[in-house]
Amino acid sequence: MGLSNNIIRQSYTIAADDFSLAGEASSSVKKMLNQLGVNPQIVKKVSIAMYEAEINAVIHAAGGRADVEIDKEKIVIIISDEGPGIADVELAMKEGYSTAPDSVREMGFGAGMGLPNIRRYADKLDIKTEVGKGTSVEITVIL
């Protein structure tokens, strides 16, 4: 972890295809925020938003990376992957729309609520994506 100019930076690897580990990164971030004394309602927002983005990386992109930056005003989480990219971001943001494979739906995931949930809880959401190259989801929550 790095601390410079009062910004905490931490990176996590999101393991590919390992559902038992899915959510570990957001769990660690939740714990960090609790140790910093952040308001529990805000911690809940961050952890749900980050969890959904993390799960997306596992389901669709064979894993990725989470980079987290915390300063006294906000937390910025960037979840990036080298997966297939999102062809139509507007469509992906629709509730109920999902491109998850059947095997994943059978596990109870892929309900199509991931991106809509992130938008609901994050204060700022920025998605950069290129088909065939990868996706980067930037979530900002004001502390």
Place this chain on the structure above:
Amino acid sequence: MNEYFHSVTLDEEKCKGCTNCIKRCPTEAIRVRKGKARIIDERCIDCGECIRVCPYHAKKAITDPFEMINDYKFKVAIPAPTIYGQFKTARSANHLLTAFKRIGFDYVYEVAKAAEIVSDATRELIKKGNFKKPLISSACPAVVRFIQVRFPSLIGNILKLESPMELAARIVKDELVKNENIPLEDIGVFFITPCAAKATSIKAPYESEKSCVDGAISIKDIYLKLLNVLGDINEQEEEELVKAGFTGIRWANSGGESLALGTDNFLAVDGIHNVISILEELENDKLEDVDFIEALACQGGCLGGPLTVENLYVAKTRIKKFVDMAKESSVDDKLDKTYDYDLLWTGKVEHKPIMKLDEDFEVAMKKLEELEKIYEDLPGLDCGACGAPNCRALAEDIVRGKASITDCVFKLREKVRNLTTQMMEIEDMMPPVLDKDSSQKKDNKD
């Protein structure tokens, strides 16, 4: 009463300072200091895991001694439904309740009956539908306290209705004062309990300012007394004391409270570590379509409480017998609507921010970074020799000023080795005035 009162305590003489309890505590509330386990008051939720796991029986729950009933002129027992699973020789509920009157109580009122009233009120609430889904039952005080400490964002989901224990005490006192003209201060109501957390709830309640219950007697303490008397009562002598139906008795079992609600849309989880994983799911909004969550800290529900006597699974089978008996019997389990109680909590349940490293956010950031640095330097064995449950907890203790890096046996050993290496280097370097080679030194000394 002191907000940090805990019924779970340590018998120092028996404590060996081993690592069993520190590793099992769900809130990491125990540290070994000066060879004895010490409970951190703010973190303890009275779940009783440490009582269960201590191999030297050094952990115990403070409950009131049986003799305390003699402080009152009119002695009332309110037994938890768990009691029905404890006695092999109890033929029926009436048999057991009669036994209470034989050991010194003047009156006995089943908490199971009050539980049915609470179930009814819960059903009404669920029907109305204007609550934050899912509702989390408040029947288990350890779970409520756990939520205060680790899952404060779920405080809004807690069902804030009075517990059956409190309601039973209220009903009994009202009945006796109104119908039998007994002065309130003469009445002593005693909860017969399987549970350390409930004993704490009596002295430090969160539902209201003060509990209506006057004392808690553990099932362990009252067991022999009841057992001896059970054999003396024959069937004709049994009094008709049962008021509770099968839905109330079933509360003793995990899932019993949920089944009484008549909805399929519930989730029942028992065992504190299982409860934690469900609460994590809940916090991630994964359980939005569940109406009601029954979460009990003890495996098996209250039947598995730390103050029970009978084996959990034997007790479960016995409770089933009593439930079946209650179903068949003609107990009038129509609810007594003469008492229309307001069951809503008047007290507040608040977030207990024990995880915060510092009040000041920026100082907390610095401490967090230091914590990570220290943690990376530790061996990561989670051995417990330093008195903390794992290496990360030790790192946190160090950053909070409660421990030092040399508490870690391995770090200490490293330091010794470094010192030794330095001493070897120094040993090799003599100042020029004395630096004679070894052979010459020998000659001069002969």
